[in-house]
Amino acid sequence: MRLRLSREVIKDDLVRRVEDLSGQNIAMCYQCGRCSAGCPVVDEMDILPSEVIRLLQLGQIEEVLDSKTIWICASCLQCASRCPRGVEFSSICDALRAIVLRRRIATPSVDAGDVSRVMVTDAPQMGVVGALRKLNG
Amino acid sequence: MKIPYYPGCTLHERALDFDKASRECANVLGVELEELPIWTCCGAVFPLTTDSVMEILAAVRNLAYAARMGDKVVTLCSFCYNVLKRTNKVMREDEERREKVNLFLRADTETRDKTESFLKKDYVGQVDVLHYIEMLRDVVGFDEMAKRVKTRLEGLRVAPYYGCMLLRPHGEMKFDEHPEQPTIFEEFLTALGCDVVDFPMKTECCGGFQIVRDEETAIACSQTVVSSAVKRDADLIITTCPLCLYNLDRKQKEMEKRVNGFRKIPVIYFTQLLGIALGIDDEHLDFSDNYVDPRPALAEKNLV
Amino acid sequence: MEHRIGVFVCHCGSNIAGVVDVKRVAKQLADYPGVAYSTDYLYMCSDPGQNMVKDAIKEHNLTGVVVSACSPTLHEATFRRAGAAADLNQYRVEMANIREHCSWVHRGDKEKATEKAIKIIKTMIEKVKQNEALEPISVPMTHRALVVGGGIAGIQAALDIANAGHDVVLVEKTPSVGGHMAQLSETFPTLDCSQCILTPKMVEVSQHPRIKLLTYCEIDDVSGYVGNFKVRIKKKAAYVNRDICNGCGLCVEKCPRTVASEFEEGLATRKAIYTPFAQAVPNKPVLDRDNCIYFESGKCGICQKICPVDAVDYEQTDEFLEEEVGAIVVATGFDLYPIVNIGEYGGGSIEDVVTSLQFERLLSASGPTGGEVRRPSDGEIPKEVVFLTCVGSRDPENHVSYCSKVCCMYLTKHAMLYKHNVHDGQAYVFYMDVRTGGKGYEEFYQRATEEDDVLYVRGKVSKVFEEDGKVMVWGVDTLTGRKVEIAADLVVLGLAMVPNSTAVELSKKLKIQVSEWGFYSEAHPKLRPVESLAPGFYLAGAAQGPKDIPDAVAQASASASKVCALFSEKEYHREPIVAWIDEDECSGCKVCISVCPYDAIEFDSQKGISRIQEAICEGCGACIAACPSATIQQRNLTDSQLYKMVSAALED
Ligand code: SF4
Ligand code: SF4
Ligand code: SF4
Numbered sequence A: 001m002r003l004r005l006s007r008e009v010i011k012d013d014l015v016r017r018v019e020d021l022s023g024q025n026i027a028m029c030y031q032c033g034r035c036s037a038g039c040p041v042v043d044e045m046d047i048l049p050s051e052v053i054r055l056l057q058l059g060q061i062e063e064v065l066d067s068k069t070i071w072i073c074a075s076c077l078q079c080a081s082r083c084p085r086g087v088e089f090s091s092i093c094d095a096l097r098a099i100v101l102r103r104r105i106a107t108p109s110v111d112a113g114d115v116s117r118v119m120v121t122d123a124p125q126m127g128v129v130g131a132l133r134k135l136n137g
Numbered sequence B: 001m002k003i004p005y006y007p008g009c010t011l012h013e014r015a016l017d018f019d020k021a022s023r024e025c026a027n028v029l030g031v032e033l034e035e036l037p038i039w040t041c042c043g044a045v046f047p048l049t050t051d052s053v054m055e056i057l058a059a060v061r062n063l064a065y066a067a068r069m070g071d072k073v074v075t076l077c078s079f080c081y082n083v084l085k086r087t088n089k090v091m092r093e094d095e096e097r098r099e100k101v102n103l104f105l106r107a108d109t110e111t112r113d114k115t116e117s118f119l120k121k122d123y124v125g126q127v128d129v130l131h132y133i134e135m136l137r138d139v140v141g142f143d144e145m146a147k148r149v150k151t152r153l154e155g156l157r158v159a160p161y162y163g164c165m166l167l168r169p170h171g172e173m174k175f176d177e178h179p180e181q182p183t184i185f186e187e188f189l190t191a192l193g194c195d196v197v198d199f200p201m202k203t204e205c206c207g208g209f210q211i212v213r214d215e216e217t218a219i220a221c222s223q224t225v226v227s228s229a230v231k232r233d234a235d236l237i238i239t240t241c242p243l244c245l246y247n248l249d250r251k252q253k254e255m256e257k258r259v260n261g262f263r264k265i266p267v268i269y270f271t272q273l274l275g276i277a278l279g280i281d282d283e284h285l286d287f288s289d290n291y292v293d294p295r296p297a298l299a300e301k302n303l304v
Numbered sequence C: 001m002e003h004r005i006g007v008f009v010c011h012c013g014s015n016i017a018g019v020v021d022v023k024r025v026a027k028q029l030a031d032y033p034g035v036a037y038s039t040d041y042l043y044m045c046s047d048p049g050q051n052m053v054k055d056a057i058k059e060h061n062l063t064g065v066v067v068s069a070c071s072p073t074l075h076e077a078t079f080r081r082a083g084a085a086a087d088l089n090q091y092r093v094e095m096a097n098i099r100e101h102c103s104w105v106h107r108g109d110k111e112k113a114t115e116k117a118i119k120i121i122k123t124m125i126e127k128v129k130q131n132e133a134l135e136p137i138s139v140p141m142t143h144r145a146l147v148v149g150g151g152i153a154g155i156q157a158a159l160d161i162a163n164a165g166h167d168v169v170l171v172e173k174t175p176s177v178g179g180h181m182a183q184l185s186e187t188f189p190t191l192d193c194s195q196c197i198l199t200p201k202m203v204e205v206s207q208h209p210r211i212k213l214l215t216y217c218e219i220d221d222v223s224g225y226v227g228n229f230k231v232r233i234k235k236k237a238a239y240v241n242r243d244i245c246n247g248c249g250l251c252v253e254k255c256p257r258t259v260a261s262e263f264e265e266g267l268a269t270r271k272a273i274y275t276p277f278a279q280a281v282p283n284k285p286v287l288d289r290d291n292c293i294y295f296e297s298g299k300c301g302i303c304q305k306i307c308p309v310d311a312v313d314y315e316q317t318d319e320f321l322e323e324e325v326g327a328i329v330v331a332t333g334f335d336l337y338p339i340v341n342i343g344e345y346g347g348g349s350i351e352d353v354v355t356s357l358q359f360e361r362l363l364s365a366s367g368p369t370g371g372e373v374r375r376p377s378d379g380e381i382p383k384e385v386v387f388l389t390c391v392g393s394r395d396p397e398n399h400v401s402y403c404s405k406v407c408c409m410y411l412t413k414h415a416m417l418y419k420h421n422v423h424d425g426q427a428y429v430f431y432m433d434v435r436t437g438g439k440g441y442e443e444f445y446q447r448a449t450e451e452d453d454v455l456y457v458r459g460k461v462s463k464v465f466e467e468d469g470k471v472m473v474w475g476v477d478t479l480t481g482r483k484v485e486i487a488a489d490l491v492v493l494g495l496a497m498v499p500n501s502t503a504v505e506l507s508k509k510l511k512i513q514v515s516e517w518g519f520y521s522e523a524h525p526k527l528r529p530v531e532s533l534a535p536g537f538y539l540a541g542a543a544q545g546p547k548d549i550p551d552a553v554a555q556a557s558a559s560a561s562k563v564c565a566l567f568s569e570k571e572y573h574r575e576p577i578v579a580w581i582d583e584d585e586c587s588g589c590k591v592c593i594s595v596c597p598y599d600a601i602e603f604d605s606q607k608g609i610s611r612i613q614e615a616i617c618e619g620c621g622a623c624i625a626a627c628p629s630a631t632i633q634q635r636n637l638t639d640s641q642l643y644k645m646v647s648a649a650l651e652d
């Protein structure tokens, strides 16, 4: 798996868009991995939060947009709260989902129609609304 | 004393038990929670993208309604508190978004209520968003609260669960001085006479809204929290959030199936516990929705 | 007087020439009124550059020189010496700073930068035109040094100065010298025992005929100036007359009150009357009033009853001593970043999560476990031990931004010594980078991985908590992309070094600068690393920034040599750029006296005027601005000069 790096690859426009949308400076991450170490749902992720940021630093946004990780994040903000550099991965995650959802380049991870009847009648409204807003857009 | 109160949709529907107990406790403590005459869902989650305008509009409307009634608004659900407080900061500090949002609010004035100006002025963050527990500490006072306690909850081992939304992001929420080792619920519990159970997972995530997408993932989170409190010999867990309660309490049914030798523990709202201490009557203490009935644990300590 | 000014424009490699058109600058200024010679050169400060200046002075009979280059803090002295060598009064040599003030900040705009450079130089030409030929002011000097802090840096500085033949006063605030080094077990990368190399020096410092050792003392106040400081020292009440105490230790033995020992980092206890550790120097107890039963309730008094020489004295009070010194070395050392601030690692509430200094005590043969590694909670020998680097450091968001420099190495040492101690144990080190910049350091680190099987895991730990008698560690291995969980028996935190808690307060008394995090600032980060900007103050050890023992000792010796260089002259020579009062104009209103921060102005009551003492004036200019008769002027920075300089800057 060779990665060919060049200015064009690293300075990807879509990565800059992620920075704008999330309000985060991706270059600030020094890859300590702490966001990944404290994430409560990391076991289900295919790419660690810190790896997502690394891939963005390397301009590999497509790989990131295809990942499961961005849909698994529970927006608990633990990553952001402990990051030594003040990088909010949670916001980067929101931005990545927004890009996918706004362009409809993938089907939403939670579909309004799919949320089962049980869920709608059983779970608190806020849970359903929250999931739809974060994961359906 | 009257304080404007924003219940939020979950407390209006699925978590009536929370709403009921909280209002009654406030009454006993001399505070009338005055529900906003009109309000809508706040949106449940705060959008983390910097260009969100529509996504915060609902929350701003609620704040603007509150501004017509006073300079504070009290809320109970952790998610509502997080959304309202963070939205309020946007309205105070982000000039561009403030302007855009107010354009919508001004339109409200014209279309909804032509006779009386609906909003007297733009919303610029006039209201302070308070959590009910902050109201207990800062408006009522924990000392004062302790004086009204009828039954001190001596010997009851209670684990306070904070979760995410009250605390994070710390810089904005400023809910507790120590985001990693918060103490406000410990102070609250001490005032009620309980034994406070400190447990390492008190600020970890319960799985949140992921319960809707992928139960497995969320239950793994909530089980970590529940087991941690059980290991510290807690009699029960308190929470401020209907979604946390759902994940921590109702999903124990699933945990029992998945984990050998799983030990259940009741999870109740903090105002229900307060209600017991204040001696409010049973009609305001409804545990019928709880999967793990807290009454046996309470009965053991002669509290019901 | 006819002005014949020389202008020397430096390229500073491409630092200046890359932005400023230096040729054009030199050419244009050749025509400026009063300029007799103007040229440019690649490196003015180099030998050929300096010779150019010297030759031009002689050849063109120059009356003043403007070197247009970098900041005066860097090279003013260089060019003044060059001027003097060519018989031009050194105060007629000035720097025009066209680097920091011009080329470095205007990279984008060559044209405007060039114009600005010309203006800056013109102002300095105008200044030089009116510069008087001055001579340095000579003041008498006390050839005696004060060293503040009795850790390894202070000890080394004191010994070096004393061995060079000067008297030294060494002040230490705790009851014994030795500092943190006395707490350490063995030291990297050679693993020699800390106590074995330190204690002889502690003894030497206490017995040296030229060193006056004052332990349990603090600096109360410092006045005066380089060469002539007056220091007020508070001798804290020890409630033991340490002059007659024979160090028998009976009082310590019989004292019924025990409290946590600072020296043992809370892992063991000491008495209310105590010597901090067995090898303490001086080996005489002090009584800790806050924890003493007698001072609490008037009961007990055992120590006084038992003392065979009647040294215990409950009536003792703080005393104040005055010392006169010519130079001050500040070596106040470090503290560890407070563990309570690290809530995600338990904030100090988990017994088996220890600080690096606590672990040193657990490794030390003289420590509470006699050198066997046993964990605090139950005294068991830990089999899984996790070491965390960068705890508090490199975390600008929540703690301190800087790299604490020594933690990588001491944690490597910890892991290695642990393995030497517990052969079947496993040591893990969570790291972000392993920084081994030092002689033999990289090899030491490699040895830890190869020979002692220390497992380095790359990632920063997010949370540490207690569960089922274990300390759970939630980390990550970023190299494989896995979250890592370890159920450890003991966790050691490599907490950042921060300045001693008293450092900032002391800096105010000494009137020296501290940097953002409270470390003392050096005069220049590269070229004057051991001096403070305030003359007469020198820095040694971790008080200036995180340092290991070799660096602290090297810096201490460097400050000592600076002190000796200062003392090598009989008198101290000061800059004559001071304020002076025109006696005829002074109305005697004394306003200047009230504003001078250095108490440099005295009142001549016979003549009814104020007079500035040149030996004390720092040239700050406060009095000049305050004088209602506008009769105070600064030498070589007079109103008339300033007026001309401003005019030159404003004209097109
Ligand atoms: S915690 Fe912050 S700095 Fe560390 S890897 Fe995650 S985003 Fe990067
Ligand atoms: S916000 Fe998302 S990525 Fe960050 S810790 Fe929580 S679940 Fe993990
Ligand atoms: S008087 Fe104080 S120091 Fe002396 S023996 Fe008693 S407790 Fe100890």
Ligand code: SF4
Pocket: C578, C579, C595, C596, C597, C598, C599, C600, C601, C612, C616, C617, C618, C619, C620, C621, C622, C623, C624
């Ligand atoms: S210039 Fe400053 S130091 Fe000198 S006498 Fe005036 S006020 Fe004092």
